Structure formats: structure tokens, C-alpha cells
Amino acid sequence: MSETDAVKSSERGTFAKASVRDADVAGKRVLARVDFNVPLTGSVPDRRVGDDTRIRAALPTIELLRERGAAIVLVSHLGRPDDHDPELSMAPVAVRLGELVESPVALAPAVVGEEVETLSRRLGAGEILVLENSRYEPGETKNDPGLAAALAKLGDVYVDDAFGAAHRAHATTEGVAHHLPAYAGLLLEREVRALTAVRDHPERPLAVLLGGAKVSDKLGVIERFLETADRILIGGAMCFSFFRAQGIGTGDSLVHEDDIELAGRILERVKGSSCEFWLPHDLVLGDRFAADAERRELDNTAVPDGWMGLDIGPKTAAEYAGAVEEAATVFWNGPMGAFELEPFAAGTRAVAEAVAASPGFTVVGGGDSAAAVNEFGLAAEVDWLSTGGGASLELMEGKDLPGVEALIDA
Numbered sequence: 001m002s003e004t005d006a007v008k009s010s011e012r013g014t015f016a017k018a019s020v021r022d023a024d025v026a027g028k029r030v031l032a033r034v035d036f037n038v039p040l041t042g043s044v045p046d047r048r049v050g051d052d053t054r055i056r057a058a059l060p061t062i063e064l065l066r067e068r069g070a071a072i073v074l075v076s077h078l079g080r081p082d083d084h085d086p087e088l089s090m091a092p093v094a095v096r097l098g099e100l101v102e103s104p105v106a107l108a109p110a111v112v113g114e115e116v117e118t119l120s121r122r123l124g125a126g127e128i129l130v131l132e133n134s135r136y137e138p139g140e141t142k143n144d145p146g147l148a149a150a151l152a153k154l155g156d157v158y159v160d161d162a163f164g165a166a167h168r169a170h171a172t173t174e175g176v177a178h179h180l181p182a183y184a185g186l187l188l189e190r191e192v193r194a195l196t197a198v199r200d201h202p203e204r205p206l207a208v209l210l211g212g213a214k215v216s217d218k219l220g221v222i223e224r225f226l227e228t229a230d231r232i233l234i235g236g237a238m239c240f241s242f243f244r245a246q247g248i249g250t251g252d253s254l255v256h257e258d259d260i261e262l263a264g265r266i267l268e269r270v271k272g273s274s275c276e277f278w279l280p281h282d283l284v285l286g287d288r289f290a291a292d293a294e295r296r297e298l299d300n301t302a303v304p305d306g307w308m309g310l311d312i313g314p315k316t317a318a319e320y321a322g323a324v325e326e327a328a329t330v331f332w333n334g335p336m337g338a339f340e341l342e343p344f345a346a347g348t349r350a351v352a353e354a355v356a357a358s359p360g361f362t363v364v365g366g367g368d369s370a371a372a373v374n375e376f377g378l379a380a381e382v383d384w385l386s387t388g389g390g391a392s393l394e395l396m397e398g399k400d401l402p403g404v405e406a407l408i409d410a
């Protein structure tokens with residue numbers, strides 16, 4: 001085991017902000033922004049949390065606050081409600097949280113206001129109040145100063161543990177932080193440490209695997225890693241824009257027309273870079289995007305009309321797995337194919353297994369990639385599985401995250 005293998009992800013990387021561990025919260029009301037934007041199933045009144053991964057991810061901070069005798073007010077957004085859509089109430093989230101912490105969790109009738117403030121002041125040490133969906137307030141996404149001030153009345157201290165929302169300058173993630181002593185939650189800190197470790201001082205070689213649907217989503221990350229990575233390996237639908245930029249036919253494969261020019265620009269930059277840039281050279285095709293589609297393997301990448309590339313081929317998958325094996329640091333974002341469809345999941349599974357088996361430091365970001373790792377039962381084998389899709393990409397690009405910047409410096 002190398003020296004760095006012994007260092008936990010939470011201790012790597014840099015973090016310049018004050019931690020909730022150092023906050024004086026005993027007997028105080030803590031307004032904590034969490035990312036409880038979870039999938040829900042069923043309809044009101046039988047609405048339930050489908051996957052509670054994000055709620056569990058916030059438990060270390062919640063438990064710390066309880067142990068220290070804080071009164072806890074939790075706020076999160078949930079989906080994109082039109083007005084006060086009851087299907088996007090936080091009610092099922094409060095129920096699930098109560099089960100996880102094994103004590104009662106109250107639900108506020110609104111996000112802010114006198115009644116909510118009274119409820120917050122009545123909370124005893126260790127008690128938990130969950131506010132309604134922050135996006136019930138139109139001022140949330142506008143970072144409205146009035147909403148930020150109203151939120152600040154619900155706590156004496158602010159803690160941000162919502163890494164998944166930290167790239168948004170909203171009232172609950174950014175605005176309110178300017179009104180109260182603002183600290184980083186444990187999850188947010190671990191996320192930033194793990195991701196900045198890969199971004200700023202990776203042990204080499206660094207292999208970056210990028211897949212998923214669109215080049216434009218990941219353009220900034222590709223450009224940044226062309227400067228710092230040893231190898232970038234491209235999979236997913238994204239590869240077809242690169243093929244088109246090279247004049248290779250892609251049949252009916254998913255290509256966003258605007259991406260072709262971006263892909264061409266990247267290929268130009270690859271020429272002047274010392275980073276290896278790999279594209280697939282075999283594919284799995286389907287005649288349509290469906291689990292029961294007709295399937296065939298293609299030993300090259302010229303997709304014929306009437307077919308679409310839905311996965312990297314077995315040779316490419318083996319090569320990418322080999323590159324992961326050779327790397328000391330691996331960052332993976334975006335599935336290698338349409339892994340939701342079983343006949344086209346093999347490439348993503350091969351890469352996920354290689355990442356899981358890697359003795360190096362491995363970080364996976366992105367909602368769908370994380371879902372793939374979970375589905376394959378490999379989450380425990382990855383050093384850091386990020387809870388933030390967009391936030392992890394923006395951090396990797398080198399952008400400042402407004403939700404992090406607003407916190408007090410360590």
C-alpha cells in the first residue's frame with residue numbers, strides 16, 4: 001500500500017473554509033442547507049422517498065449538531081415545483097429523516113414567515129425542523145435579498161452541507177450565508193477535499209474517463225484536464241460528436257449538432273497537448289434506444305444508417321479498464337453507454353469494475369455515473385462517490401462555487 005492509499009479521501013485536498021466542527025452551536029438554532037433533492041415515488045398522500053442516499057449523506061452533520069446540543073432547522077429544494085405543487089412537498093422527506101435519526105422530525109408549513117420562526121424558537125436541543133421546499137419561494141432561485149433575510153431569522157448559525165447545490169447562487173445556498181456566521185458541513189468539506197485532490201495535486205498517472213450525453217456539459221472539464229491529466233478516455237454518446245468532427249458517419253447515434261464544433265475545437269487542442277486523448281474504436285449498436293432493440297457489435301466506429309451507437313465495444317472497454325488499472329488517480333464522470341438498457345450496459349459495467357478494483361485514488365462524479373456504480377453494487381469500492389453532478393463538474397473546471405465562497409474563511 002502506498003503512503004497515499006492510507007490517507008482517507010476526507011483528509012486529502014484543500015479546504016479553506018471554516019468547518020461546522022469548529023462552530024459554537026450548543027444551545028443555538030442552526031439553519032442547515034442540505035441537499036434533500038431526492039427521487040420520490042407514489043402520489044400524495046402515499047408519496048415516499050425512492051432513494052434516500054442524499055438524506056443519508058447529510059446524517060454525519062445532523063448527528064454532529066445533535067450531539068452538540070443545537071436546535072436544527074433543515075432547508076432544501078426538491079425538484080422544480082410550479083408554485084406550491086403538493087407533489088413536491090418535503091413531507092415524505094421529513095418522514096424518512098425521522099426514521100433514519102430514530103426521533104421525531106417536524107415539518108414546517110412554509111419556508112419562511114412568522115409561524116415558521118416561532119416553530120424554530122420552540123425547538124429544544126437536538127430537535128429537528130424541516131422547512132418546506134425552498135423552491136416554493138420564487139425568491140429562492142433569484143437569490144432574493146428579502147428571502148435571504150427572512151431565512152436568517154430561522155437560525156443563529158448557518159451551515160451549508162448541500163454540495164449538490166453549491167454551484168447555484170440561491171437564497172438558501174448563498175444569500176442567507178451573508179447574514180449569519182456561515183460554516184461548511186462535513187459532507188460539503190469532504191466533497192471539496194476529494195475533488196480538489198484530483199484537480200490540483202493528483203498522483204500520476206491521472207486518467208480521466210468522460211462519457212454521458214453531451215460534450216457541452218463537459219467541455220470545461222475536458223479543457224482543464226487536457227492541461228493536467230495524462231490520459232482522457234471518451235465514451236458515451238459524447239464520442240459521436242468527436243467522430244462527426246473527424247468526418248466519420250455516426251448513423252442514427254445521438255449527436256447534438258452544436259457539440260460537433262466544440263468537439264472539433266477540442267481535437268485541435270489535443271494536438272498541442274501532452275495528454276493522450278482516447279476515443280473508442282469499436283462499438284455496440286442498437287437499431288433503436290430500447291432494451292429490446294436489435295443489437296450488434298461493430299469492429300470499427302463508422303456507424304451505418306439505421307443503427308445507433310449505444311455502448312463502447314468490448315475491445316475499447318478492455319483498453320479503458322487497462323488504462324484505469326495503470327492509473328494512480330482516476331476521475332470518472334458520465335456513463336460509457338446507455339447503461340439503463342441492459343444489452344448496452346457492459347461498457348459502463350467494465351469501467352465501473354475497473355474503477356472499483358483500482359488500487360489508485362478513485363473519484364466518481366455525476367448523477368448517472370453514480371447511479372451506475374450504485375446499481376452495480378460497487379459504491380463501497382470507490383474512494384469518493386460525489387453527490388454533486390453539476391457542482392462536481394464546475395469545481396473540476398476550476399470555477400468557484402458560490403455556496404462555498406460565501407462561507408467564512410478558516
Ligand code: ADP
Nearest residue numbers: 212213236237309310334337338366367368369
Ligand atoms: P452524468 O449524470 O453521470 O453526468 P450524463 O447525464 O452526462 O451523465 O449522461 C447520462 C446519460 O447519457 C444516460 O441517460 C445515458 O443513457 C446516456 N448515454 C450514454 N451513452 C449513450 C449513447 N451512446 N447513446 C445515447 N445515450 C447515451
Ligand code: MG
Nearest residue numbers: 366367368389
Ligand atoms: Mg445526468
